[in-house]
Structures are given as structure tokens and as C-alpha cells.
Amino acid sequence: MALEIPEVVINRLPIYARALAALAEQGETVVSSQALGQALDVTPAQIRKDLSYFGRFGKQGRGYNVPGLLTRLREILGLDRQWHVCVVGVGRLGQAIVEYGGFGPQGFQIVAAFDADPAMVGRRVGGITVRAATELDGFLHNNRVDIGVVAVPAAVAQQVVDQLVKAGIRAILNYAPMTPHVPRDISIRHIDPVIAMQSMTFYIKLAEGGGK
Amino acid sequence: MALEIPEVVINRLPIYARALAALAEQGETVVSSQALGQALDVTPAQIRKDLSYFGRFGKQGRGYNVPGLLTRLREILGLDRQWHVCVVGVGRLGQAIVEYGGFGPQGFQIVAAFDADPAMVGRRVGGITVRAATELDGFLHNNRVDIGVVAVPAAVAQQVVDQLVKAGIRAILNYAPMTPHVPRDISIRHIDPVIAMQSMTFYIKLAEGGGK
Numbered sequence: 001m002a003l004e005i006p007e008v009v010i011n012r013l014p015i016y017a018r019a020l021a022a023l024a025e026q027g028e029t030v031v032s033s034q035a036l037g038q039a040l041d042v043t044p045a046q047i048r049k050d051l052s053y054f055g056r057f058g059k060q061g062r063g064y065n066v067p068g069l070l071t072r073l074r075e076i077l078g079l080d081r082q083w084h085v086c087v088v089g090v091g092r093l094g095q096a097i098v099e100y101g102g103f104g105p106q107g108f109q110i111v112a113a114f115d116a117d118p119a120m121v122g123r124r125v126g127g128i129t130v131r132a133a134t135e136l137d138g139f140l141h142n143n144r145v146d147i148g149v150v151a152v153p154a155a156v157a158q159q160v161v162d163q164l165v166k167a168g169i170r171a172i173l174n175y176a177p178m179t180p181h182v183p184r185d186i187s188i189r190h191i192d193p194v195i196a197m198q199s200m201t202f203y204i205k206l207a208e209g210g211g212k
Numbered sequence: 213m214a215l216e217i218p219e220v221v222i223n224r225l226p227i228y229a230r231a232l233a234a235l236a237e238q239g240e241t242v243v244s245s246q247a248l249g250q251a252l253d254v255t256p257a258q259i260r261k262d263l264s265y266f267g268r269f270g271k272q273g274r275g276y277n278v279p280g281l282l283t284r285l286r287e288i289l290g291l292d293r294q295w296h297v298c299v300v301g302v303g304r305l306g307q308a309i310v311e312y313g314g315f316g317p318q319g320f321q322i323v324a325a326f327d328a329d330p331a332m333v334g335r336r337v338g339g340i341t342v343r344a345a346t347e348l349d350g351f352l353h354n355n356r357v358d359i360g361v362v363a364v365p366a367a368v369a370q371q372v373v374d375q376l377v378k379a380g381i382r383a384i385l386n387y388a389p390m391t392p393h394v395p396r397d398i399s400i401r402h403i404d405p406v407i408a409m410q411s412m413t414f415y416i417k418l419a420e421g422g423g424k
Contacts, residue, residue: 194315203382
């Protein structure tokens with residue numbers, strides 16, 4: 001059943017959860033789909049439709065119970081447990097990722113980091129000792145890792161992704177500036193600020209050209 | 213006319229351009245929508261439909277001319293010129309952004325960086341001298357800046373976004389872990405690795421639960 005839920009819906013749920021968490025922190029106990037939509041620039045109808053995939057939340061005209069909906073969304077998304085993350089590639093970008101303080105509090109624990117450069121191996125980054133890339137397979141065989149973060153150069157990213165998938169990793173966060181292939185049953189998300197900028201320049205040009 | 217092109221189509225064009233650039237580098241001169249689709253895990257029909265918004269490319273059964281289509285896509289997206297970027301927030305994340313070597317070669321030049329912390333102001337980061345946050349308005353008034361990168365804490369992100377929009381910035385790349393409001397005619401993209409991970413754990417859970 002769950003596989004019939006469109007991926008775009010699943011992708012919006014963490015945004016809803018984050019907004020609900022912010023409301024909960026402010027002590028709010030009830031929120032309407034109007035108010036939640038307004039906070040997120042999403043239509044109330046969209047929110048109601050997205051949530052309807054997972055059952056009935058809130059009562060007509062009464063709004064959603066903030067802590068209740070938040071708890072349910074966290075359960076649905078699996079945010080109520082700890083996930084193990086490994087980072088492959090500890091160059092400048094990989095270091096920033098490993099040192100980033102935002103993953104741990106959200107339940108994403110970086111348990112290992114790997115680099116092919118012997119000069120990096122053994123160094124401490126963000127409280128973790130960098131391992132040799134040659135240890136990756138063995139580590140994944142002996143330890144539970146849920147998500148692989150790929151922060152290697154584009155030229156070797158496909159190879160690293162293949163290695164992660166072969167070792168049983170089902171979710172990949174790709175920072176390499178290319179589009180790796182993954183089998184259909186593997187989740188992959190891309191973090192690429194250049195592509196994001198390139199998708200906006202079209203609109204800047206359009207506005208400049210008076211094409212509005 | 214151009215405003216009728218769905219945003220999801222515009223968002224895919226940089227991916228096509230990147231793949232075509234890689235093909236061009238390999239000396240390829242012709243590519244079929246099948247081959248391009250395969251490289252990007254997109255259906256050939258999707259590619260043909262996306263490109264059809266911008267005119268006729270390629271001939272039935274002959275494939276696309278790689279350098280020709282690349283040049284056209286770069287024109288459409290405005291990748292054939294230099295864009296000026298400012299970064300607001302030069303904490304750990306902002307520093308990594310300013311020092312990231314991937315923007316310049318793609319035509320995105322970081323022309324200024326701002327921070328509210330007096331200890332950061334005047335420091336050199338990635339070849340740029342960090343300016344005081346109080347200088348932001350004046351700088352935007354006197355210099356052309358096309359894209360604002362927001363790398364401040366969530367609590368002050370909306371305020372910074374408002375300031376950028378008020379100063380005439382039309383495109384914002386948001387790294388803060390919240391969803392700022394922008395007027396309809398402003399482009400905004402979000403870079404959030406935690407949200408990306410949270411949209412994948414649903415699928416890991418699903419696979420574990422045998423729900424496939």
C-alpha cells in the first residue's frame with residue numbers, strides 16, 4: 001500500500017514535521033491546515049491531501065493536534081529512531097559534512113568516514129577517525145549503516161555508489177556533481193547548490209527581460 | 213509565454229546541461245533521448261517533452277546535437293554569463309560555502325560575504341574579506357548581486373531573507389533549516405541534507421518491514 005504514496009508527498013512530510021516541531025516548541029497545541037500551509041507556502045488542500053494518505057488527522061474546523069500529528073509523522077518517517085550514516089570522501093566538503101552539527105540532534109549519527117587519500121586516513125574529523133577507503137566493504141559488512149553520504153569527486157562517485165549499494169545500503173545522499181545510477185529500490189537524494197542556482201537564473205533572466 | 217513552463221521542467225534543465233557537458237567533454241557529438249534518459253534515470257519521453265517547451269531540437273531518429281543543445285540550454289538558463297552571489301552568514305557552514313571551489317567555474321562568483329559576529333568581520337575567507345551584517349543594505353544598493361545565499365541560523369533566516377528581497381534580490385539559496393516566506397515572484401531553493409535524509413528513512417523502514 002505504502003508504495004503507492006507519491007514520492008513528492010513523502011518528500012514534503014519532513015517539512016511538515018519540522019514546522020510542527022517549531023510550533024510545538026512555541027507551545028502551540030492546535031494548528032489549522034490554513035495556518036500550517038501559510039507557514040510553508042503550501043495550500044491547505046495540499047496538506048490535507050498529503051496527510052490523507054496516512055489516515056485521518058484533525059477534525060473538520062478543529063485543526064490538527066500539534067504534538068499528536070508531529071508524533072505520528074515522526075513515526076511514519078522513522079524519525080523516532082537513530083540512523084547510522086557513513087560518509088565517503090573526506091575532502092573539504094566531506095569534512096564540512098562530518099563536522100556539521102545538525103545531523104546528530106535529528107537522529108542521524110555519523111558512525112564512520114572514509115577517504116582514499118592516505119594523508120587523510122587516521123586523521124580525526126568531527127570526533128571521528130577517518131578510515132581508508134579500502135576498509136569500506138569490511139566496515140559495511142560488520143556494522144549497521146543505513147545511509148551512505150557520497151562526497152567524492154564526480155569521476156569516482158558512480159563507483160562509490162555501486163560499492164555502497166552492493167554492500168546493502170538502501171539510501172544515498174549524493175553531494176557529487178553528477179547523477180549516479182541506482183537500482184529502482186534504492187533511495188537517492190542530491191545536494192547540489194550549483195544546480196539549485198542554475199535553476200534560478202532562468203527566472204532572474206526572465207524578470208530582467210521584462211518577460212513577466 | 214515562458215512563465216507557463218512548469219518549474220519542475222526548469223529544474224531539470226541544469227541536469228540535462230550537466231550531462232550534455234560531460235558528453236561534450238568525452239567528444240560525443242550526438243546523443244539520443246534514450247541515451248540521455250538512461251544516463252539520468254529519466255524517460256526519453258520526459259526529455260523530449262521538457263525540451264519541446266523551448267522549440268524543436270534534434271531530428272526524429274537522429275538524436276540531439278550535443279554541443280548545439282548544450283549551447284541552447286546554457287542560453288535558456290543564463291549559464292552563458294557571470295552571476296554575482298553574496299553569502300550571508302559566515303559560520304562553519306557559510307565558510308564552507310565561500311571556500312567551495314565549485315561555484316566560480318560555473319559562472320557564480322561570490323562577490324561578498326557578511327556576518328553579524330564582530331569576531332568574523334574583517335577575516336579573510338576563501339579570498340574574500342567578511343563584511344559586517346550592517347553593511348549588507350549599503351552593499352546591495354551599490355553593487356549588482358543576483359543571488360543571495362542564506363547561511364544564518366534558522367531563528368534569523370526570515371529576517372535576512374526579507375532584507376535581501378527588499379534590496380531587490382530575486383533569487384535565494386537557503387541553507388537555514390526552516391522555510392522562509394518569499395513573495396511569489398522571488399525564486400528560492402533550499403539546501404537541507406537533514407530533510408533529504410528524512411525523506412529517505414521512510415523507504416528504509418518500508419523495506420525493512422517487508423512492506424515491499
